[in-house]
Amino acid sequence: MYFSAARTRQYVDELVQLLSKSPELLDDVDVFIIPDHITLTSVVAQLKRTKILTGAQDAFYEDSGAYTGEVSPQVLAEVGCRIIELGHAERRRIFGETDEDAAKKAAAAARNGMIPLVCIGERTQGQVTIAVEECRSQVEAVMAAVPDDTEVILAYEPVWAIGAKEPAGAEYVVNVVRDIRTLDCVQRRKGITRILYGGSAGPGLFEKLKGGLDGLFLGRFGHDPAQFYKTLQEIASA
Numbered sequence: 650m651y652f653s654a655a656r657t658r659q660y661v662d663e664l665v666q667l668l669s670k671s672p673e674l675l676d677d678v679d680v681f682i683i684p685d686h687i688t689l690t691s692v693v694a695q696l697k698r699t700k701i702l703t704g705a706q707d708a709f710y711e712d713s714g715a716y717t718g719e720v721s722p723q724v725l726a727e728v729g730c731r732i733i734e735l736g737h738a739e740r741r742r743i744f745g746e747t748d749e750d751a752a753k754k755a756a757a758a759a760r761n762g763m764i765p766l767v768c769i770g771e772r773t774q775g776q777v778t779i780a781v782e783e784c785r786s787q788v789e790a791v792m793a794a795v796p797d798d799t800e801v802i803l804a805y806e807p808v809w810a811i812g813a814k815e816p817a818g819a820e821y822v823v824n825v826v827r828d829i830r831t832l833d834c835v836q837r838r839k840g841i842t843r844i845l846y847g848g849s850a851g852p853g854l855f856e857k858l859k860g861g862l863d864g865l866f867l868g869r870f871g872h873d874p875a876q877f878y879k880t881l882q883e884i885a886s887a
């Protein structure tokens with residue numbers, strides 16, 4: 650909810666314009682934009698001739714029925730949404746979303762042919778082992794709910810690093826993610842599991858994380874299309 654509808658339209662236009670100068674970037678890096686629900690269909694239309702995927706910031710776990718006010722994953726898939734973000738720290742904190750809710754939403758995304766993008770992360774800054782334990786239950790709940798052969802994206806976002814001045818330390822992030830990759834529920838999957846880092850991520854970060862992370866999940870520091878593009882160039886060259 651940082652952007653107006655007009656700002657979203659302008660942002661996507663500017664980004665598409667920047668990427669048109671070096672379309673080869675999209676051969677090496679998968680890019681997605683996750684706008685609000687209201688602008689999602691117009692973003693799908695704006696991105697139609699590009700390889701950039703559009704995602705939704707949330708969806709309900711049932712496909713249809715008497716759930717007034719909720720957003721159907723089936724309808725999202727129908728209009729061209731390719732990714733469902735779920736379990737964001739703000740959804741968990743403000744709206745009481747649980748691991749069980751996140752798991753049901755992940756299953757709904759997979760059932761409708763979309764990629765679940767599951768936000769995980771510890772609430773308090775501390776030790777790697779404690780962070781991994783907090784993430785473990787978040788990851789296990791989701792992995793138990795989606796078919797083994799579907800793609801899953803995990804967005805590792807330490808809650809304390811969201812909305813901060815700087816991201817979490819690179820060594821800390823790489824160590825937490827290394828241990829998340831070794832969890833049984835991740836190891837035994839046949840589908841792709843990608844792990845991104847989010848939480849004050851921006852230009853200059855991926856170089857420090859590239860040994861252990863598959864990508865970045867940008868918030869505020871991607872709100873300027875030029876900064877988003879710069880980050881994308883850094884990831885492509887890494």
Ligand SMILES: O=C[C@H](O)COP(=O)(O)O
Nearest residue numbers: 811812848849850868869
């Ligand atoms: O959804 C985005 C993440 O919560 C990160 O936000 P941020 O980069 O503005 O801290």
